[in-house]
Amino acid sequence: MPQQLIKVRPTKIELVKLKRRLKLAQRVQKIVKDRLSILTMEFLQTARETVEAKRKLVDAFSEAYKALSMATGYHGYIALEKELIATEAAPKVVAGSRNIAGVRIPSFELRGNGKPMRGYNLVDTSSWLDHAAQLAEKCLEATIEIAELQRSLELLGMEIKRTKRITNALEYMIIPGLQATIKYLNMKFEERDREEKGRLKRVKVLVARG
Amino acid sequence: MLTVKHLDIAVIGDEDLVSGLRLAGIGRYFMIKGNHDTGEDVRKALSELINEPDIGVVMILEDYVEYVNDLVAHVREGRKITPVIIEVPSKFGTKYKDVVGYYKTFIKAAIGFEVEI
Numbered sequence: 001m002p003q004q005l006i007k008v009r010p011t012k013i014e015l016v017k018l019k020r021r022l023k024l025a026q027r028v029q030k031i032v033k034d035r036l037s038i039l040t041m042e043f044l045q046t047a048r049e050t051v052e053a054k055r056k057l058v059d060a061f062s063e064a065y066k067a068l069s070m071a072t073g074y075h076g077y078i079a080l081e082k083e084l085i086a087t088e089a090a091p092k093v094v095a096g097s098r099n100i101a102g103v104r105i106p107s108f109e110l111r112g113n114g115k116p117m118r119g120y121n122l123v124d125t126s127s128w129l130d131h132a133a134q135l136a137e138k139c140l141e142a143t144i145e146i147a148e149l150q151r152s153l154e155l156l157g158m159e160i161k162r163t164k165r166i167t168n169a170l171e172y173m174i175i176p177g178l179q180a181t182i183k184y185l186n187m188k189f190e191e192r193d194r195e196e197k198g199r200l201k202r203v204k205v206l207v208a209r210g
Numbered sequence: 211m212l213t214v215k216h217l218d219i220a221v222i223g224d225e226d227l228v229s230g231l232r233l234a235g236i237g238r239y240f241m242i243k244g245n246h247d248t249g250e251d252v253r254k255a256l257s258e259l260i261n262e263p264d265i266g267v268v269m270i271l272e273d274y275v276e277y278v279n280d281l282v283a284h285v286r287e288g289r290k291i292t293p294v295i296i297e298v299p300s301k302f303g304t305k306y307k308d309v310v311g312y313y314k315t316f317i318k319a320a321i322g323f324e325v326e327i
Contacts (some may be wrong), residue, residue, distance in 0.1 A: 040321055043317075043320065043321065044317075044325060047313055047316075047317055047325075050313060051309050051310055051313055054309045054312075054313075055309055057298065057299075058299050058303075058304050058309070061298055061299045062299070062303060064230055065226060065230065065301040068226060068229065068230045068233070069226075069301070072226075072229070080229060081229075084229060084232045084233065087232055087233055087235060088232070088235060088236075088237040089235030089237075090218070090235065090236075090237050091219060091234070091235050091236065092216045092217060092218065092219075092266075093216070093217045093218070093219060093266035093267055094214060094215070094216055094217075095214065095215045095216075095217050095266050095291065095292060096213070096214045096215075097213070097291060104291065105291075106291045106292070106294070108266070108267070111216070112235070129233070132230065132233055133233040133234060136230045136231055136233045136234035137234045137235075139230070139231070139234065139298075140219070140231065140234045140235075140236070143219075143267065143269055143296055143298065144219075144267065146296060147266075147267045147294040147296050148294075150294065150296065151291060151292075151294045153313075153316065154286050155291070156320075157316065157317075157319065157320030157321075158287070158320075160320050160321055161320060164322075
């Protein structure tokens with residue numbers, strides 16, 4: 001594919017400007033490439049951790065469902081519903097953000113979890129319910145953990161796609177275009193020099209004859 | 211700039227999921243009952259939640275995600291950090307037995323080739 005020439009006036013000033021732009025583009029390309037490799041490494045690391053966290057989440061939930069079904073079986077749905085009304089403890093996620101190579105990724109922390117008193121009536125309930133509540137809190141923790149990792153993974157993935165577009169544009173469009181234009185300008189100047197030489201020779205002959 | 215926010219956790223799920231997480235103390239929940247119009251209910255609940263600024267994490271039952279794929283994709287492609295939508299397994303176990311495979315498609319979409327993890 002012939003490279004697209006950038007339309008400039010064929011002057012020396014433009015040539016100097018183009019050379020500067022080429023240098024800048026090459027430097028940017030190097031930086032962006034480095035950034036891409038950092039992002040990719042971070043992405044893969046996060047992916048590994050996410051897989052671990054997902055496994056943990058699934059395990060935690062299957063345990064919790066078992067315990068919950070024991071508790072419901074023991075108390076019955078209606079009695080359980082009555083106890084659940086009072087359990088609201090409003091656990092909060094404390095959300096901050098970290099910065100990795102220019103991408104803001106979340107960092108979550110769970111607050112207000114695992115209080116010793118859960119709010120339900122201790123006289124009417126059994127240890128099955130305590131057990132279920134404990135496991136449910138574990139589920140919550142696992143969920144927050146995976147929330148942080150999965151969102152990081154998504155954000156990093158999007159950023160990688162964008163960075164890739166930039167490197168590709170630089171590598172295949174901008175830098176070759178600049179190089180081709182510089183080459184074209186150089187050729188043009190040489191051509192002009194040659195013409196000039198020819199003209200001088202003819203003038204010399206004319207002067208000598210006259 | 212580092213800003214720290216205190217956000218809520220919300221749940222969209224069936225009876226068992228919701229009761230379990232209420233035991234853990236969660237106050238914002240949408241219990242989807244019966245089968246008459248699950249898709250409609252889930253959609254309403256989720257669109258309400260994702261428009262609220264103080265929701266940090268939305269836990270949604272895996273089986274319900276198929277009704278709201280477009281909303282979930284929209285949230286995931288957004289530039290904002292929260293809310294995060296997390297799929298949690300139902301009492302019958304998870305749909306995605308192959309955890310690595312589930313994320314592999316994700317990795318392939320992002321970096322263009324498959325990687326062993």
